[in-house]
Amino acid sequence: MVTGEPSVVPAVESTAEDISEMRIRGAATIADAAAAALATQADRSAADTPAAFRRELRTAARTLYETRPTAVSLPNALRYVLRGVDGDTVAALRTSTIERAESFQRDLAAAQDTLGEIGANRLRDGDVVMTHCHSTDALSCLEAALESGTELEAIVKETRPRKQGHITARQLREWDVPVTLIADNAARRYLDRADHVLVGADSIAADGSVVNKIGTSGLAVNARERGVPVMVAAQTIKLHPDTMTGHTVEIEMRDERELLSDEERASITGAADADGADGDGPDAVATDDGLRVENPAFDVTPPRYVDAIVTERGQFPPESIVTLMRELFGETTDEPWET
Ligand SMILES: O=C(COP(=O)(O)O)[C@H](O)[C@H](O)COP(=O)(O)O
Structure with missing residues (x-):
């Protein structure tokens, strides 16, 4: 999180990590989880002014947004929820955020069912x-x-x-x-x-x-x-x-270790164990071994x-x-x- 920004509730941080690490994956599932996380942020926020509540919610949305760049369902979900946040008091903002997130999740499930009937x-x-x-x-x-x-x-x-x-x-x-x-x-x-x-x-x-x-x-x-x-x-x-408006879709590049473990890399490049031939595998991935992996x-x-x-x-x-x-x-x- 960026220093000086309002804190978000731990559930938002853990949802963001689950999305980054692909424990939550697939565009629709990511959108559903992001909406649910905003509802949790609203529910558990300790903000005492409407302005502070809104700032926290925006930080929560940005934290979720920055996890994976390619599935547009994620920003579309965040945008949908944030645009429905309404009220002059923290209580009213909390209620409208939760209701908006829940209606998003209901619509998402209903759209998938309707789409299924059409595709069938x-x-x-x-x-x-x-x-x-x-x-x-x-x-x-x-x-x-x-x-x-x-x-x-x-x-x-x-x-x-x-x-x-x-x-x-x-x-x-x-x-x-x-x-x-x-x-x-x-x-x-x-x-x-x-x-x-x-x-x-x-x-x-x-x-x-x-x-x-x-x-x-x-x-x-x-x-x-x-x-x-x-x-x-x-x-x-x-x-x-x-x-x-002419923007392109960013293609996510993921960690090379999804393709090639450190041990496999060492076996290709012949890199020696950094701490000697102790048999426990290489200690660090060499960056100048001439082998580039893209994922x-x-x-x-x-x-x-x-x-x-x-x-x-x-x-x-x-x-x-x-x-x-x-x-x-x-x-x-x-x-x-x-x-
Ligand atoms: O490419 C993937 C998942 O990629 P990843 O595993 O990297 O998230 C899926 O085809 C789409 O997200 C659509 O899924 P859904 O129809 O469930 O939205």
């Missing part, structure tokens, strides 16, 4: 769906289809380096869906068996580009080459309003490789998503936590 209409009995990463919006489409009696099979990409495909596989097996888990490298080979590629999104840009887990763009290009339609399940909270968490799929973006407001060809963005966000993109 694209799926036919016996279809095989290839997934990437773990997306609750994408799974909502599969769940709605299964609930209406559609039989589905899934080819689940492992999704290196964090293997979120395991979470998807676990959920699908709970729903009794036959699952084939594959290494990411095997995707093109298995596209021959797939009727759909179904992924979620962290952000959708005004031109219809889809920002999602690293590997999505390569999958989409291969799917186009194989004639397999690509469906993106994304609630409107994933629409990135800043992209209407982008997301990539950008151009709209021409996407067949449909399924939202709770209907399904859209990617090129027309900007119309919905203007309707929902207007052109204003100021950040309430920066005031």
Whole structure:
């Protein structure tokens, strides 16, 4: 936290850490947790003036905002809650913040259900769906289809380096869906068996580009080459309003140790143990050993490789998503936590 800023309640700090460390992950889940954290901040605030209460809330929002840069659902959630904070007393501000956060969480869940019903209409009995990463919006489409009696099979990409495909596989097996888990490298080979590629999104840009887990763009290009339609399940909270005014979406770069442990690095570079050959592994990662590891968490799929973006407001060809963005966000993109 920046020195001199008002303190935030410990629950906000721990939610922020859980998001950074990906114990809370996935764009919709992050948005839900951020709204809940603002409600907790409001509930437990010891501020004795409305101005102090508002300052604390803005600091809490900034603390949450600074955790992960790519999923726009996070700032969209914070903006939604902060804009509904209203009242002349601390008690009134507290109540309005909590109510606003709760209504956000209700809307989020309802939007996911509606989106699922819409996405399910694209799926036919016996279809095989290839997934990437773990997306609750994408799974909502599969769940709605299964609930209406559609039989589905899934080819689940492992999704290196964090293997979120395991979470998807676990959920699908709970729903009794036959699952084939594959290494990411095997995707093109298995596209021959797939009727759909179904992924979620962290952000959708005004031109219809889809920002999602690293590997999505390569999958989409291969799917186009194989004639397999690509469906993106994304609630409107994933629409990135800043992209209407020319901003780009920041792609998060994560710690290289998600790809390569210190021991693996040492085995590649031949770096010796800093404290001698004691067998307990290297003590520090060398920075000048000539090996650079890069670990982008997301990539950008151009709209021409996407067949449909399924939202709770209907399904859209990617090129027309900007119309919905203007309707929902207007052109204003100021950040309430920066005031
Ligand atoms: O890319 C990811 C998660 O990345 P990470 O694991 O790095 O957070 C998901 O596809 C989207 O966030 C959509 O998820 P949802 O549909 O649940 O919002």
